[in-house]
Structure formats: C-alpha cells, structure tokens
Amino acid sequence: MPVLSASNLRKRYGSSEVVAGLDLALAPGECFGLLGPNGAGKTTTLRLLLGLTRPDGGTISLLGFPVPGNAREARLKVGVVPQVDSLDPDFTVTENLLVYGRYFGLSDHEVRARIPALLEFAELESKADAGIESLSGGMKRRLTLARALVNDPDVIFLDEPTTGLDPQARHMMWQRLRRLLGEGKTILLTTHFMEEAERLCDRLLIMDKGRAITTGAPRDLIAEHIEPHVVEIYSGEGRPDCAGLCQRQEQVGETLFCYAADPHALLAQLQQQCELRYLHRPSNLEDVFLKLTGRELRE
Amino acid sequence: MTRLTDYRLPSLSWRFIPVWRRNFLVWRKLAIPSILGNLADPAFYMLGLGYGLGSLLPHVAGVPYMTFLAAGTLCYSTMNSATFESLYSAFSRMHVQKTWDAMLNAPLELDDVMLGELAWATSKSVLSGLAILVIILALGLANSWLLLWTLPLLVLIGFCFTSLALVMNALSPNYDFFMYYFTLAITPMVLLCGVFYPVEQLPAFLQAVANWLPLTHAISLVRPLVQGEWPRHVLSHVAVLLAYGGAGFYLALVLVRRRLLK
Numbered sequence: 001m002p003v004l005s006a007s008n009l010r011k012r013y014g015s016s017e018v019v020a021g022l023d024l025a026l027a028p029g030e031c032f033g034l035l036g037p038n039g040a041g042k043t044t045t046l047r048l049l050l051g052l053t054r055p056d057g058g059t060i061s062l063l064g065f066p067v068p069g070n071a072r073e074a075r076l077k078v079g080v081v082p083q084v085d086s087l088d089p090d091f092t093v094t095e096n097l098l099v100y101g102r103y104f105g106l107s108d109h110e111v112r113a114r115i116p117a118l119l120e121f122a123e124l125e126s127k128a129d130a131g132i133e134s135l136s137g138g139m140k141r142r143l144t145l146a147r148a149l150v151n152d153p154d155v156i157f158l159d160e161p162t163t164g165l166d167p168q169a170r171h172m173m174w175q176r177l178r179r180l181l182g183e184g185k186t187i188l189l190t191t192h193f194m195e196e197a198e199r200l201c202d203r204l205l206i207m208d209k210g211r212a213i214t215t216g217a218p219r220d221l222i223a224e225h226i227e228p229h230v231v232e233i234y235s236g237e238g239r240p241d242c243a244g245l246c247q248r249q250e251q252v253g254e255t256l257f258c259y260a261a262d263p264h265a266l267l268a269q270l271q272q273q274c275e276l277r278y279l280h281r282p283s284n285l286e287d288v289f290l291k292l293t294g295r296e297l298r299e
Numbered sequence: 300m301t302r303l304t305d306y307r308l309p310s311l312s313w314r315f316i317p318v319w320r321r322n323f324l325v326w327r328k329l330a331i332p333s334i335l336g337n338l339a340d341p342a343f344y345m346l347g348l349g350y351g352l353g354s355l356l357p358h359v360a361g362v363p364y365m366t367f368l369a370a371g372t373l374c375y376s377t378m379n380s381a382t383f384e385s386l387y388s389a390f391s392r393m394h395v396q397k398t399w400d401a402m403l404n405a406p407l408e409l410d411d412v413m414l415g416e417l418a419w420a421t422s423k424s425v426l427s428g429l430a431i432l433v434i435i436l437a438l439g440l441a442n443s444w445l446l447l448w449t450l451p452l453l454v455l456i457g458f459c460f461t462s463l464a465l466v467m468n469a470l471s472p473n474y475d476f477f478m479y480y481f482t483l484a485i486t487p488m489v490l491l492c493g494v495f496y497p498v499e500q501l502p503a504f505l506q507a508v509a510n511w512l513p514l515t516h517a518i519s520l521v522r523p524l525v526q527g528e529w530p531r532h533v534l535s536h537v538a539v540l541l542a543y544g545g546a547g548f549y550l551a552l553v554l555v556r557r558r559l560l561k
Contacts, residue, residue: 013561052403053560054304072406080404086397090325099324102317103405151405 009058020210033197033204037298041210042190079148083159104151122146138169158189194286226283227259318415337430370522371494380427384420385464424457443527462547469554488514
C-alpha cells in the first residue's frame, strides 16, 4: 500500500488552476522528488497533501488517513521542513525542539529523551543552548530538519530543503537525508536543483502549470528524453555547422547545444576549429527538465 | 471564494495548551521588563492623574477621584494588554515569524492555534489587571471583599478585548494597519467609556455611543466592586461583554481560516 497517494488532485485560485489533475503515489522507503519551475504548483501540492488547504477535486490518502478529513491524525506521523524558515527566534536550539515536540502531544520527558539524538543528527551538539540568531543558514536548515524528526515520523516532506545553502551545507543536508532513507523513512521533496533530484530521488515527477509532465526514475527519464551526450559550443560570430553530426541541436543565446547518441564525429570536427570553446558532457536531468518545461524565465 | 467550511463553529480542544505554553516560555524570558511595564505605566497614570486632577476635583461620583480612577485604570489596563498582545505579538507570530505555519505543520489545527492565542492574551491581560489590583491595595483604595469579584471579570474583559483584537489581526496586511484600530476604537473607548470621568457627564449622543462600547460595560461592573458595592444590571453588562467576545472570536476565526487555509 502506498504511504501517500493522490489522484486527480485539483486546486484553483481565482481563474487559474494551480494544481490541475495531479496523480502521484509514494512507496514506503522511497525518496520522491517533485520538480518544476517557479509557479508550477509544487508548494500548493505539498499544502494539499498535508491537509493545510482543501482541494477542489480529487482524493488524497496519507498513511492510510483520508486528507483533508483526517489530516491531523496523519500529521502525527509526518515531519515537515518548510521552505521559509519558521524556527522560533526567541528560543535556544533545545527549546525549539522541546516546544515543537509538545505540539505532537509528547510529554516534556519524552521530548527531552529524544533531543540528544536529534542534536547529534543535526551536528548541533555544541549549539544546544545557543540562540537561533547565532546559527548559520546551514545550521538552521539542519535544526529545522531535526525539528521535523521530533515525532519520529514515517514520512518527511521537504520543500526546497537546500535553497540558499552553500555547497558544503548542501552536501551535509544530502548526507542526512540519505541517512534517513537508510533508516526506512519515506521522503517527499520539492526542489529545482536537478543535481539534488538526480542524487537523492528514486523517482521524480516533473510538473508544470499544475500538471505532471513526466514521472519516473532519474536515469530512465534521461534515457527516455535526451540523447546520452551533450556538446555545448560557445560561439561568438561564426556559427559552426553541426547538422548531420548530432540528432538534435538548440541555439540558446550564444551557446549551441548539440545532443548526440555518438559524439565522436562532432568532437573530431570541433577539434579542428581551435578558436571554438566547447564542453562535452553526459546528458543530465537538467537537460530533460529544460526540454520539457522550456527555457523561458518564470518569475 | 466563499467556502462553507470557513464558517463552521470553533472546534475547541485541549491541544491549545502547547500553544499557550510556547507563548508563556517566550514571556518568561522577558518577564521582568514585562511585569515592570504592567505595573509602572498604569501606576504613573494613576498617581499623576489621581493626585494631580484629584486635588482639583476631590470627589467624583461620590468617591475620591483616585478611587474613581482606579477602577477605570483596572479595566483600561486589562483592555490595553489584551489588545497589544493580540495585535502586534500575535501578528508577529502569524505573519512575520511564521510560528503559526510551523504549528500547522504539526498535528494542530488553526482552531487550536487561535484558541491558544485567545487563552494566552487573556492570561496576559489578567496579569496586567492583577498588577493594578496590587496598586489599588497598596494605596489602600479598596477595603471590601467584593474586590475579589473583579478577578473573574478580568478574565471576561481580557477575553472580550482579545477577541476583538484578533479580528483586526486576521484582517491586517501589516503592523501599520493597527493604527486604525487604536485611532477608531481604542482611543474613543478610553476617552468616552468612563475611565477618567462618569459617562453621565457626556452629552446624550455621546452617552448613547458609549453605551454601545464594551469598555463602558466593563467599567460599569468593576467600578462599584472597587468601591465596595454590588453593581447593577450585572447580567446585561456580562452579556454584552460575552457577546462582543464570542462574536469577535468567531469572526476572527472565520477570517483567519480564509486567510491561512486558502
């Protein structure tokens, strides 16, 4: 039985349908990524799945409970890491965990017993009595993650967990999420870092304008939608002629993207044009994402 | 968009207690300046106006002016405390710090959060009222056991003005918006409802306005008790305060559901 499932989910604000018939199902223990450009409906989808807003149509089941009908009962076994920092600035690290644990009906004794392990998990042992202002961005995110674990949840929702973090902090976060997956937790995360999705997610769903565009394992999506090799050619004036040497090409500003199953002939030709700068790399999830959602800015 | 679920009655549960305790823990960290504010501010009002004006008008409505003013200050201070807590502090938690969002991600409902805020701001306003009672006793302004009846009334007054302020909180786009409420509701009440002089001194049309305002009814109940008498029309005054509080809380809840659960 899926941990979380939604079918034909719909949500409308005014004249725009923000979620327009979405289906998804999470198996126990998997990491599922919800990808999409800004305004695709990711955060609204999370709010719907948590029962924080009522859908205009469709059904949701979370940990066996119908949502929004019994969302509160379901949330007893769910942890949430929201996009916007909501730590209590008036409290220390420990007090943040204690107070949050009480919201789950846990006694102070129970929460205090869990706090050392949570601090260890977040690598914040030395900051137990520190105020929130003294924490770095990465520490705050880790504390928010630890706070989401205070009730020992079965499912963890993360809304853009690494946005705004430096590479070190991001890698630390990924390591922690992998540890949780190793413990058998189910994770649903939204992100627009393709690298993050590719590294962490077993399966993902790319959505745009409230609809699912495609869903599957990252490797499978790349294989399905994109040729295995990409050659990016940065050309000023003289546009190189690559037709016939790759399956597909795309001019974006001054960069020519050539997608090829076998790039040898193309690379051989490029090597003769020594004035050209180019990059040969394997195709990745970002190529899939941009192909499916387009390159225009979403602001 | 109008949704019927926004208009359902409040669902009351003990889950409000962790919300109350969260606010209490914050308060405890700042308890000393907070209590000092509760005591010092109204104490200076009472001493300054009480002695200053009191020397010019030795008796008002048959009692020393200081005694007259004490009952008004008791109600006014309770109202003020409830109002500030439910406007600026609740708005910080709801809108700026996203404390409510964090609570809603846990297994709490918005009704639990609102009930927690109601209980908390009421508690805090009762504490302000208690500070005034301490001053009243210290100055020897009351010497009847009837004064004890003001304790449940402080809860009722706190509930009433917390609820009204929570309506404004639910409607507010930012902190500046609260000035409307102070200018158009709180200030008129302070000046028209009998804090500083008897309502009967006002022209008839202003008396009629004052009779619609909840602070008038609060003072009508509290002032006789401070002076050692049993108030008249107890039930109707209590009913007005309950009506303002009950309707206010329900309206605040509907508005905040529309704001946050959309």
